[in-house]
Amino acid sequence: MIDVEVAFALPDQQKIMALQVPCGTTVYDAAVMSGIVEHFDGLQLAGTPMGIFGKAVKNPQVEKIMQGQRVEIYRPLTIDPKVARANRAAKAAAKAAAKAQLKA
Structure with missing residues (x-):
């Protein structure tokens, strides 16, 4: 048996579950066995992207997990990272413009 963790998080809730699984257990099977x-x-675990310590696993149903590793279950992105970055840049530019206008 090996010690592993399974983690999943929402914006307002997270759960990390420690468990023991047999050697040779796949990433997917560890997630199922955790009961998360x-x-x-x-x-739903089927078809959901997973990784180990922030590194995506191409095929969780084949990849074996090793002692001390943490399976991370990834949720879909709510916004494209490029769009989020553009939004932050626009907000910062507007704030800088407003600050410059106050100084003038």
């Missing part, structure tokens, strides 16, 4: 789906309504 019982803590989050609507979480």
